[in-house]
Amino acid sequence: MAGTRRVANDPLRKERILDAARDVIAERGVHATTHRRIAEAADVPLGSLTYHFEGLEAILEQTFARLSESMSVRYRAAMEAASDRREACAAVTDLICGPEYATPREVVLLFEMYAYANHNAAVAETARQWMFRSRENLAAHFPERTRLALDALVEGWTMHQAFERAPLERDMVMATVTAIAEHVS
Structure with missing residues (x-):
């Protein structure tokens, strides 16, 4: 369920978010990639995205750098x-x-x-x-x-x-x- 916390201290959360961003981009395109869709695909609270990244642009930049x-x-x-x-x-x-x-x-x-x-x-x-x-x-x-x-x-x-x-x-x-x-x- 989106928004549920998986582990109290989740050291791989940032990587999961980037993996989810890659999946959302591949399925929907950059133009349709949103914080909400990434959080849902990563199965993390929406706030985790803003905790780990300055914004959607930073997520996209890091996703493409990893690719x-x-x-x-x-x-x-x-x-x-x-x-x-x-x-x-x-x-x-x-x-x-x-x-x-x-x-x-x-x-x-x-x-x-x-x-x-x-x-x-x-x-x-x-x-x-x-x-x-x-x-x-x-x-x-x-x-x-x-x-x-x-x-x-x-x-x-x-x-x-x-x-x-x-x-x-x-x-x-x-x-x-x-x-x-x-x-x-």
């Missing part, structure tokens, strides 16, 4: 596992074609983050830093201009795939990634 960080960890792990450029091309292909980079739900959250970044400087900076981290993760295997092209390809193809709602042809993606890696420097 970008968790996705960056997976991106980095995929690139660190590659021992050479060929394996790095395959890893980038996997990021584009599979759930390694973003689940369908996370793609929805990314769309919401990008849209909200147009109206919130902190979220815009989160998106910008995430872009830099993504390129940095490619640095072990690719020169700077190649990193720029590949990162744009990862983002763009992920968006296209979400709207087309059809799996990508892995062979075509791999050929494209390899061509960029070989010809853009």
